[in-house]
Amino acid sequence: xxxxxxxxxxxxxxxxxLDDRTMILNLLGLGDxxxxxxxxxxxxxxxTDLAVPSAVVVAAALVLAVCGFYAVASPRPLPGIPRRRRxxxxxAIEALLARDVxxxxxxxxxxxxxxxVQISPMGPLGRPVVVLANDAEARSILLRRGADFDVAGLHGxxxxxxxxxxxxxxxxxxxxxxxxRLTRDLMAPDFLSNVSAPKIYAEVGHVVDAWRAKAGLARGxxxxxxxxxxxxxxxxxxSLMFGGGGRDGxxxxxxxxxxxxxxxxxxxxxxxxGLGDGPAxxxxxxxxxxxxxxxxxSRALLDAARGAxxxxxxxxxxxxxxKRARAxxxxxxxxxxxxxxxxxxxxxxxxxxTSHLEAVLRRASSDGxxxxxxxxxxxxxxxxxxxxxxxxxxxxxxxxxLGIYQDVQxxxxxxxxxxxxxxxxxxxxxxxxxxxxxxxPLLDAFVHEVLxxxxxxxxxxxxSGRA
Numbered sequence: 489x490x491x492x493x494x495x496x497x498x499x500x501x502x503x504x505x506l507d508d509r510t511m512i513l514n515l516l517g518l519g520d521x522x523x524x525x526x527x528x529x530x531x532x533x534x535x536t537d538l539a540v541p542s543a544v545v546v547a548a549a550l551v552l553a554v555c556g557f558y559a560v561a562s563p564r565p566l567p568g569i570p571r572r573r574r575x576x577x578x579x580a581i582e583a584l585l586a587r588d589v590x591x592x593x594x595x596x597x598x599x600x601x602x603x604x605v606q607i608s609p610m611g612p613l614g615r616p617v618v619v620l621a622n623d624a625e626a627r628s629i630l631l632r633r634g635a636d637f638d639v640a641g642l643h644g645x646x647x648x649x650x651x652x653x654x655x656x657x658x659x660x661x662x663x664x665x666x667x668x669r670l671t672r673d674l675m676a677p678d679f680l681s682n683v684s685a686p687k688i689y690a691e692v693g694h695v696v697d698a699w700r701a702k703a704g705l706a707r708g709x710x711x712x713x714x715x716x717x718x719x720x721x722x723x724x725x726x727s728l729m730f731g732g733g734g735r736d737g738x739x740x741x742x743x744x745x746x747x748x749x750x751x752x753x754x755x756x757x758x759x760x761x762g763l764g765d766g767p768a769x770x771x772x773x774x775x776x777x778x779x780x781x782x783x784x785x786s787r788a789l790l791d792a793a794r795g796a797x798x799x800x801x802x803x804x805x806x807x808x809x810x811k812r813a814r815a816x817x818x819x820x821x822x823x824x825x826x827x828x829x830x831x832x833x834x835x836x837x838x839x840x841x842t843s844h845l846e847a848v849l850r851r852a853s854s855d856g857x858x859x860x861x862x863x864x865x866x867x868x869x870x871x872x873x874x875x876x877x878x879x880x881x882x883x884x885x886x887x888x889x890l891g892i893y894q895d896v897q898x899x900x901x902x903x904x905x906x907x908x909x910x911x912x913x914x915x916x917x918x919x920x921x922x923x924x925x926x927x928x929p930l931l932d933a934f935v936h937e938v939l940x941x942x943x944x945x946x947x948x949x950x951x952s953g954r955a
Contacts, residue, residue, distance in 0.1 A: 566616055570600040571607075579607045589794065590947045597621040623940075630948060637950035646792045649801030650785055650873075651866035667867055670851045674844055681924050682840045687727040689920045695720045706768035713887065715772055718880045722779045725875035729868050730824045731843030778820045781813035786877050821865045825849065844868050878944035885942035886934075896934070903930045 565571050572579065579596075586592035596619060597605050603622040608615075620626050629637070647657040655667040673679055695716055702711055775783070788810075792800045804810045828846045841847040845868045852864065890897040907926045908918040918926070 566606055566618065569604055569606045569618060570602045571605065571616070583607075584794075593619045593947075594621050626948070630950070637952055643949050643951075645797040646789060647870065649792060649797060649804075650789065651870045653863045654866040654870040656870050656874075657866075667863060670848045670864070671844070671867065671871075673847055673851065679840065679847070683842065684728055685920050685924055688724055689923070691720060691724045691727060693917075694723070702768070702770060705770075709765065709768040711768045711770060714880075714884060717883050717887070718876075719773075719779075721876050721879040721883070722775075722782065724879070725782075725872050726778065727843075728875070729844045729872045730821065731828065731841075731846055777816045781816045782872060782876055784809065784813045785817075786873055789873070789877070817869060818865075821845070821869060822861070825861055825864060844871055882938060882942055882944055886938045889938065889941075900930055900934060903928050 582592065583589060593607065596607060597603060603625070604618060604620050606616045606618050608617065620629070644657050644659065647654060651657055653667075655664050655671075658664040658667070698716060699713075788800075788804065824843075824845055828843070828849055841850055845864060848864045848868055890900070905912050907928045908922060911918040911922060
């Protein structure tokens with residue numbers, strides 16, 4: 489460009505300067521290709537018809553614009569933390585193509601050889617994200633430095649499309665703390681012993697009965713236990729969150745008690761031709777409508793977490809299946825809230841609430857602000873979804889672990905039989921009170937190890953409150 493601009497000669501500089509510039513153009517191979525449209529002191533001056541200078545200026549402007557956009561859009565790396573090369577799209581393409589984003593993040597730390605890396609999954613103009621793959625350090629940050637972090641905006645968008653008034657979808661403000669106070673009694677020892685434990689005991693008993701029936705029909709063949717464990721989580725979650733079975737004989741009680749029914753093998757029995765020693769296949773019991781809606785919403789949360797949750801929920805709102813699932817949940821939870829509100833004043837005696845929903849409604853009434861049905865519904869339904877998305881994976885991992893390590897299973901069985909020797913001598917299962925009051929250190933250690941190796945929540949995404 490500088491060479492071409494030099495062709496705009498100053499008349500006062502004379503013939504020698506003109507010859508020098510003409511020689512430069514000839515060396516570059518441009519002297520013969522440029523038109524000569526005027527003469528200066530008897531010499532032809534190479535120039536263009538103004539198209540070439542204009543194109544050069546435009547090209548230079550584009551180059552400068554691209555360089556400026558690259559400088560502005562490239563992620564601003566944090567010093568001292570390993571990262572990839574600085575590129576405009578950063579890690580956006582890899583994040584979109586990854587089937588399991590948390591696994592992809594962990595792989596990035598493995599490739600870098602460090603427990604902490606920084607990535608830029610939001611692409612241009614996005615802020616860097618620091619990935620910490622160290623359980624002890626992450627736990628220390630979440631427990632001891634909670635004041636420095638808040639819920640990330642993307643995290644709130646993922647849950648806000650399903651439960652906008654739940655605490656998990658809000659930043660840590662006054663309203664968030666008020667909603668959290670509504671559920672503070674749910675993990676109290678009295679509530680766990682008198683409400684949660686009997687419901688869990690009853691649902692596990694249904695699954696044990698179903699597995700005994702399956703074992704008799706399978707005749708030594710294995711079968712897939714994952715659907716039963718998932719159904720167990722749905723049944724326990726529905727009973728814990730929304731109650732039933734104590735004061736009404738329909739609705740939730742009927743749904744909860746329809747756990748894994750005594751199944752029948754497909755194709756006319758477990759001795760069907762061609763099965764051989766392969767696994768026995770059983771027909772699953774049909775899911776109640778609210779269970780199916782919960783499964784659908786769980787998959788929706790995973791899909792929304794892959795990116796652009798607001799756009800995802802906007803499009804999903806037009807789908808008939810989405811509308812049916814929302815209507816089923818609203819009708820079910822609304823009916824349970826109305827029934828529990830009507831039963832609250834039946835007698836003057838104070839008793840334990842029968843579910844999380846009833847506990848939330850009671851707490852809201854006692855706080856003097858009245859029970860907000862929308863907030864109570866969203867908060868309890870968020871617990872239901874969280875229960876269904878976490879408990880089956882933990883239980884499945886524990887079952888597989890006990891199947892692999894048979895010696896640990898035998899030791900655990902012996903210790904439990906020793907703790908509940910009276911129930912074993914009487915030929916019955918231990919009662920709820922016996923299980924709650926009993927102590928088995930090996931069982932406690934096994935549970936802690938399972939939660940360490942397969943935590944219910946494998947990742948968290950807090951946002952730093954500091955610049």
